[in-house]
Amino acid sequence: MVLSGKLVNSVLLLLLFLCYYTSSALFVPPDNYLIACGSSQNVTFQGRTFVSDSEHSSLALKTGNSSVARSNSTNVPSSIYRSARVFSGLASYKFKINEEGRHWIRLYFYPVRNSSWNLSSVPITVVTDEFVLLNNFSFKGYNGSYLFKEYAVNVTSDVLTLTLIPSNNSVVFVNAIEVVSIPDTLIPDQALALNPSAPFSGLSQLAFETVYRLNTGGPFLTGQNDTLARTWENDSKYLHVNSSVLVVTVNPSSIKYTSSVTAETAPNMVYATADTMGDPSVPNANFNVTWVLPVDPNFRYFVRVHFCDIVSQSLNTLVFNLYVNDDLALGSVDLSTLTNGLKVPYYKDFISNVSGDSGILTVSVGPDSQADITNATMNGLEVLKISNDAKSLSGDSSVKSLVPGSGSDKNKKAIIFGSVVGAIAAVLCIGLCYYCCLAARKSSKTPQEGHPWLPLPLYGLSQTLTKSTASHKSATASCISLASSHLGRCFMFQEILDATNKFDESSLLGVGGFGRVYKGTLDDGTKVAVKRGNPRSEQGLAEFRTEIEMLSKLRHRHLVSLIGYCDERSEMILVYEYMANGPLRSHLYGTDLPPLSWKQRLEICIGAARGLHYLHTGAAQSIIHRDVKTTNILLDENFVAKVADFGLSKTGPSLDQTHVSTAVKGSFGYLDPEYFRRQQLTEKSDVYSFGVVLMEVLCCRPALNPVLPREQVNIAEWAMTWQKKGMLEQIMDSNLVGKVNQGSLKKFGETAEKCLSEHGVDRPSMGDVLWNLEYALQLEETSSALMEPEDNSTNHIPGIPLTPLEPFDNSMSIINGGHSGTEEDDDGEDAATSAVFSQLVNPRGR
Numbered sequence: 001m002v003l004s005g006k007l008v009n010s011v012l013l014l015l016l017f018l019c020y021y022t023s024s025a026l027f028v029p030p031d032n033y034l035i036a037c038g039s040s041q042n043v044t045f046q047g048r049t050f051v052s053d054s055e056h057s058s059l060a061l062k063t064g065n066s067s068v069a070r071s072n073s074t075n076v077p078s079s080i081y082r083s084a085r086v087f088s089g090l091a092s093y094k095f096k097i098n099e100e101g102r103h104w105i106r107l108y109f110y111p112v113r114n115s116s117w118n119l120s121s122v123p124i125t126v127v128t129d130e131f132v133l134l135n136n137f138s139f140k141g142y143n144g145s146y147l148f149k150e151y152a153v154n155v156t157s158d159v160l161t162l163t164l165i166p167s168n169n170s171v172v173f174v175n176a177i178e179v180v181s182i183p184d185t186l187i188p189d190q191a192l193a194l195n196p197s198a199p200f201s202g203l204s205q206l207a208f209e210t211v212y213r214l215n216t217g218g219p220f221l222t223g224q225n226d227t228l229a230r231t232w233e234n235d236s237k238y239l240h241v242n243s244s245v246l247v248v249t250v251n252p253s254s255i256k257y258t259s260s261v262t263a264e265t266a267p268n269m270v271y272a273t274a275d276t277m278g279d280p281s282v283p284n285a286n287f288n289v290t291w292v293l294p295v296d297p298n299f300r301y302f303v304r305v306h307f308c309d310i311v312s313q314s315l316n317t318l319v320f321n322l323y324v325n326d327d328l329a330l331g332s333v334d335l336s337t338l339t340n341g342l343k344v345p346y347y348k349d350f351i352s353n354v355s356g357d358s359g360i361l362t363v364s365v366g367p368d369s370q371a372d373i374t375n376a377t378m379n380g381l382e383v384l385k386i387s388n389d390a391k392s393l394s395g396d397s398s399v400k401s402l403v404p405g406s407g408s409d410k411n412k413k414a415i416i417f418g419s420v421v422g423a424i425a426a427v428l429c430i431g432l433c434y435y436c437c438l439a440a441r442k443s444s445k446t447p448q449e450g451h452p453w454l455p456l457p458l459y460g461l462s463q464t465l466t467k468s469t470a471s472h473k474s475a476t477a478s479c480i481s482l483a484s485s486h487l488g489r490c491f492m493f494q495e496i497l498d499a500t501n502k503f504d505e506s507s508l509l510g511v512g513g514f515g516r517v518y519k520g521t522l523d524d525g526t527k528v529a530v531k532r533g534n535p536r537s538e539q540g541l542a543e544f545r546t547e548i549e550m551l552s553k554l555r556h557r558h559l560v561s562l563i564g565y566c567d568e569r570s571e572m573i574l575v576y577e578y579m580a581n582g583p584l585r586s587h588l589y590g591t592d593l594p595p596l597s598w599k600q601r602l603e604i605c606i607g608a609a610r611g612l613h614y615l616h617t618g619a620a621q622s623i624i625h626r627d628v629k630t631t632n633i634l635l636d637e638n639f640v641a642k643v644a645d646f647g648l649s650k651t652g653p654s655l656d657q658t659h660v661s662t663a664v665k666g667s668f669g670y671l672d673p674e675y676f677r678r679q680q681l682t683e684k685s686d687v688y689s690f691g692v693v694l695m696e697v698l699c700c701r702p703a704l705n706p707v708l709p710r711e712q713v714n715i716a717e718w719a720m721t722w723q724k725k726g727m728l729e730q731i732m733d734s735n736l737v738g739k740v741n742q743g744s745l746k747k748f749g750e751t752a753e754k755c756l757s758e759h760g761v762d763r764p765s766m767g768d769v770l771w772n773l774e775y776a777l778q779l780e781e782t783s784s785a786l787m788e789p790e791d792n793s794t795n796h797i798p799g800i801p802l803t804p805l806e807p808f809d810n811s812m813s814i815i816n817g818g819h820s821g822t823e824e825d826d827d828g829e830d831a832a833t834s835a836v837f838s839q840l841v842n843p844r845g846r
């Protein structure tokens with residue numbers, strides 16, 4: 001009975017299977033390499049068989065400098081991560097390519113525990129013949145996490161080489177590799193670039209890295225649910241807190257694919273679910289549904305939106321707008337007109353920059369005011385990072401600068417190569433390839449990922465200040481004209497070169513869209529931060545001038561001050577006082593720096609509040625900072641806080657106005673909700689952002705952390721619920737627990753609460769905030785004076801052992817591997833498949 005039941009089931013399954021596969025023309029990839037590195041046997045992962053790299057029929061392994069790390073522990077996130085191949089020198093995997101064109105390159109990394117190496121501290125760099133895929137990534141600080149990366153690279157030769165580069169005296173490893181053909185039609189050569197809106201072509205020459213692939217309103221889909229083995233993640237944790245969505249679902253088989261949109265574009269399970277507006281519990285239906293996606297601001301992104309009208313009962317009853325980063329990408333989208341039917345899928349591609357250095361890309365759908373219909377929908381959303389000018393997807397070093405060029409260490413290289421290419425030929429080929437790379441590429445700079453040490457962006461003023469119409473002058477002429485108006489010291493370019501040791505990369509403090517910031521020493525020994533703008537047009541020079549004029553008017557102990565500038569030879573260089581201890585944020589989380597004491601934190605907040613108070617009230621016309629956040633509060637060698645980055649500053653309302661109307665600028669997580677809604681700027685917007693800073697200082701977590709449960713994502717909202725319950729100490733930094741005067745904490749919490757009031761009128765002025773914080777400091781000082789008589793050093797950093805804080809780096813795709821040691825293997829698998837792109841889950845939190 002049981003047997004026959006099983007039989008019937010299997011026959012049914014088989015029939016279903018056949019039906020499914022005969023109803024759609026299945027894409028068969030001409031190249032399909034699935035390699036389990038260092039494994040002794042084949043590994044089945046998400047329904048596909050990965051063949052051991054030592055047994056692969058078309059790979060031969062030269063074992064000279066490689067070994068394997070394996071683990072039988074049940075804590076390994078999933079089967080594919082059980083083993084790794086470890087190389088002690090430069091190593092290459094070579095794949096024979098049957099059909100040129102775009103290929104997925106998927107890489108799997110997990111620092112398998114073993115007795116020989118500590119793989120979690122090993123820096124990993126991976127390049128193809130042309131592109132840098134991963135540069136200097138290390139698992140340090142990401143305990144129990146694994147890394148999955150997906151790239152799409154157009155391979156235009158008959159061999160693809162993946163080279164793993166160890167850093168000095170270290171090893172490098174990889175757990176699994178996929179090289180699989182992509183249908184030619186999937187990624188186009190052209191897409192619409194936004195802001196300014198213009199067609200962009202040439203994508204086929206660029207490499208992509210998948211950063212987000214969301215099945216909006218739908219479940220997590222593993223590679224098994226997708227003919228191209230892509231993974232689709234549920235979107236809810238990226239929804240903006242103000243987005244209230246109604247999830248709509250239909251039967252997947254009712255989706256009507258067309259000749260241009262097929263199951264390869266996206267599985268029907270993506271089109272069969274959607275986030276829509278129209279939640280009946282929301283009284284005001286006039287809002288946007290917004291996805292907030294943290295990204296690396298130094299790159300451009302390919303954004304693909306998937307739509308399918310599964311909501312409407314009849315044609316032409318769904319019209320909405322699509323925005324990418326507040327830019328209108330599609331206006332009055334009427335899906336019925338575009339697709340000629342309901343439940344017919346549709347997609348559209350865009351290319352977008354990240355606005356400013358916010359590190360946030362937003363995509364919104366919302367009602368079209370002309371259409372009189374308040375609904376909008378989104379079925380799927382893909383965001384792919386586009387390789388930069390250095391042909392890199394990670395940092396700005398090129399392949400050439402990363403692969404040691406000399407042939408002398410060739411013997412040391414462990415090389416695995418396709419059997420089709422003979423052993424000798426392969427070695428020759430690698431040599432030739434490096435030689436070609438060397439010859440083909442210009443020299444490039446050392447790798448340095450963006451450091452948030454950016455006193456102020458050079459070009460950020462374009463929208464916020466009236467542009468000077470001054471035309472481009474010869475270098476000396478403009479130097480004189482600026483110098484004559486008392487704008488600090490005019491440096492000669494040679495002085496700058498000497499100060500920075502010719503812009504030595506080892507003195508790089510940070511990189512941003514505007515250019516680079518270097519540490520320098522003037523001939524009198526003064527340490528400075530030198531900001532060098534990218535060579536730009538006349539426009540840039542005009543803004544540069546405006547910025548110098550604006551900055552030179554602001555002098556205060558708690559504002560980072562401008563020492564001088566250099567505009568010789570069309571250079572645009574600003575010289576600031578050097579802030580030895582960098583941004584406040586790096587003392588709160590994400591680094592190994594020792595935690596700050598409560599007294600230090602109060603003093604820093606007071607310093608920053610003084611700086612802002614001066615901006616609001618000190619100058620002839622009040623100045624609104626507009627981008628108050630912990631990366632814009634810098635600390636000098638004595639931990640004195642100074643406010644930096646007036647790039648978004650705007651002069652406040654004059655007497656006859658109460659606000660300045662302006663496009664919303666600033667950083668997500670810090671944005672005044674009233675400003676966001678009404679786009680009216682007052683000093684109270686800065687007060688709100690400062691309230692967020694106060695909570696961040698107390699709780700040591702980012703203002704916005706989309707990987708946390710929904711109610712915790714936004715620190716302002718989350719901390720306020722605890723503050724209102726009078727239980728703020730429940731969520732404060734564990735380093736502070738038991739070391740804070742209760743009265744002081746209470747005052748601090750109340751002050752932050754008032755700053756975060758919904759309405760600007762209810763918020764205190766910066767002057768009041770300052771007074772309250774000083775009172776909190778007084779309470780703390782009197783109590784600690786009672787307890788420990790000797791502590792009047794303001795710069796004292798207590799030697800509290802550092803507990804690892806959760807790092808938050810939005811450019812990484814890391815997932816918690818469930819390394820708590822108590823979890824079952826099943827849970828590990830779950831964790832492995834539950835969130836694939838761009839989340840960093842706190843290992844302690846699970």
Ligand SMILES: *[C@@H]1O[C@H](CO)[C@@H](O)[C@H](O)[C@H]1NC(C)=O
Pocket residue numbers: 041042049051055
């Ligand atoms: C591994 O899989 C390949 C291809 O699927 C097969 O040819 C080979 O025999 C398998 N090896 C082992 C050890 O199972």
Ligand SMILES: *[C@@H]1O[C@H](CO)[C@@H](O)[C@H](O)[C@H]1NC(C)=O
Pocket residue numbers: 101102154155156184185187188189203204205
């Ligand atoms: C890959 O690049 C080649 C050569 O530039 C080009 O002809 C081809 O169309 C590209 N393929 C894809 C899928 O972009």
Ligand SMILES: *[C@@H]1O[C@H](CO)[C@@H](O)[C@H](O)[C@H]1NC(C)=O
Pocket residue numbers: 286287288323325326327364366367
């Ligand atoms: C939706 O967002 C766009 C871009 O930020 C904005 O212009 C528009 O007014 C918003 N619509 C609503 C209803 O808030």
